[in-house]
Amino acid sequence: MATEMKTLCLLGCGNLGAAILDSLLNAPQEEPLFARFIACVRSPQSEEKLATRFAQHLDRLTILRGDNANAVQESDVIILGVDPADIQRVLTQAGMREALENKLLISIAAGWTRQKLEETVYGTYTTDANQLGRAWVIRTLPNIAAQVSQSLTAVEVSEPTPPEHYLQITMAIFERIGRAVQIDPKLMNATTAVGGSTPAFFAVICDAMIDAAVAVGVPRDLAHTMIFQSMQGTATMLQSGIHPALLKDQGTSPEGCTIGGLMVMEEAGVRGHVGRALREAVTLARLMETETHVNDTRH
DSSP states (O other): OOOSOOEEEEESOSHHHHHHHHHHHTSOTTSOSOSEEEEEESSHHHHHHHHHHTGGGTTTEEEEESOHHHHHHTOSEEEEOSOGGGHHHHHTSTTHHHHTTTOEEEEOOTTOOHHHHHHHHHSSOOOTTTOTTSOEEEEEEOOGGGGGTOEEEEEEOOSSOOOHHHHHHHHHHHHTTEEEEEEOGGGHHHHHHHTTTHHHHHHHHHHHHHHHHHHTTOOHHHHHHHHHHHHHHHHHHHHTTOOHHHHHHHTOOTTOHHHHHHHHHHHTTHHHHHHHHHHHHHHHHHHTTSSSOTTSOOO
8 A cells, every 4th residue: 555654653552552563564565554663662671572572673663762742743643552541641741732733643542532532632622623733533443353463443433534545544554453444433332342342252252161171071272272263263154244143053953962052052041141241341331431430330
């Protein structure tokens, strides 16, 4: 993809930021999105960790500590990847507002709306009437599978709509770590759970199946291989277009072992409990955007 964006800055480079950086630095030479990268970190430990991990790329990667505004000033695109609790401090640092002028700011932070980010920097959210000279903010939600380039990233498209080339570069970045989809702002809270929480839910289900396999005599390492491959195969079949109900029906036969196991799941209300878990995660995602704490008792 051809682009005039030369330098990418990652404000905060934890697990997710490092995964994005890895995918871009190790992209085929004929398809570079950026010529230069700047990673901003808080601690000497993080600085050393990144320097070790990306030692072969230090000709293109600069790692900075305590110099956020200058890093943003030197960049064309900025990915905001600091801990959500630190966003207020980072975005209100001296010189940050001026450094962000007319640039693309991509947020990967959960719980921070585009409007809240804009209000933090400018005091008001962006409209068609006041957008001149401001950063274009695009809110995104990748998930933990970015670490193996299998993320599902939701890219919010809201008004005023960012320039098309900014949307293109945003989609291109996240398509390097998996699949990216554009969604309406009203779906972002649900997507926080549907795209972000479900890997943990799947992990719990896998863990339970592995333990059960061990209980019936399968060695644990072999159980791992069997369950993970089965899950990967199932996902591949579902992504090919087969409906989940049809896949389930194809795997069952009268008086067979699969239908016997499925009946136990139905009797235990697994469908309802899994659905309730996802709805609970969405509820908490919505609460993250209020002034109350997500662990407060709800009435």
